[in-house]
Amino acid sequence: MIQSFILTGFLGVGKTTMLTNTVKEHFSDKKVAIIVNEFGDIGVDGNILKNVHSEVLEISEGCICCQLAQEFESGVIEIMNKYNPEIIFVETSGASEPFPIFLSLQNLGISVEGVICVVDAKNFDSYKENSTAKYQIGGSNILVLNKTDLVTEDELEAVKKDVIEIKEKYNIKNTLTGKKIFNNYVINQAQQGIVHKEVFEGVYKVDEIIGLAKEYERLDHTAQDSITQKVVYLKDDIAFSDVDAVLKSLPKSIYRVKGVVKTKDVPNPIVINYAFGNDSYEELENYTERSIMIFIGESIDDDVNLLCEKFDFLNLPRFRMTK
Ligand SMILES: Nc1nc2c(ncn2[C@@H]2O[C@H](COP(=O)(O)OP(=O)(O)OP(=O)(O)O)[C@@H](O)[C@H]2O)c(=O)[nH]1
Ligand SMILES: [Mg+2]
Structure with a gap:
């Protein structure tokens, strides 16, 4: 299996x-396939992952836990037929909930060994009130407190306490039996996502679930959430410092930016990764598309328009009017 x-x-x-x-x-001894679903329309993560893993399937432009459930299931079947993997990792978008994906995998006869919820220890306070974030914790059985390099021990303890509280409150239950779906859960720590192999082993395997979990009758949470994204194209040949200037001018509403940008100072295109005030850059070979930045946050339309007015190298996509 x-x-x-x-x-x-x-x-x-x-x-x-x-x-x-x-x-x-x-x-490394197994045939690993990865399926990645991103919140943004353009797959930045897919490009990064393809540098490391040979078999990566991107499902973009929507959320696999609601609008794209069908695409997700066909994607899994496609990857099984083509590649015959022994193990599949599914990275859900940061704005989706894990439980419907769990059910889809199970329906396809795939054993779910664990649902890993990565928590940003540095920025948890900024997003912990978001309802999707709470259901992500409630719907997981392996919790990993990441970015521990950016917090003190006391701060980490405070995050752990909050996470346990949310886990207890939002722990998903079976609608038929009323029992908790995950009897056990573990909390681990990580830096740069690096965890021991034991994190992927042990008692986590989840028995087949019959009946829906409570709360999961409500599908298509994206219709309720105010998280939105906006794609912007960049003029060619900007300087690296221009990118930096944009990231330094972001209003609070925009807490996540991803993109791939060509600059005149660096030979290869650069992957931009910005989350809650922290940024990182990485060179990416083999990217031939246009330079793009994807802004993600709460009700950000006006703020992105203002950024485009301020920086003339940022261009919103132009739509052709059709009758
Ligand atoms: N300092 C620090 N930065 C980290 C750590 N883990 C990840 N990052 C940075 O956080 C940013 C986001 O990391 P990603 O791995 O892209 O996050 P993600 O959860 O896949 O993001 P989405 O798919 O957009 O939801 C990147 O700039 C990473 O380099 C960590 O442990 N410490
Ligand atoms: Mg990602």
């Missing part, structure tokens, strides 16, 4: 980083 893990966790917490830095190392 094929095994699988689901990686969930809010926007920018370090899911792709975990897949890049840890998974290959621990499963």
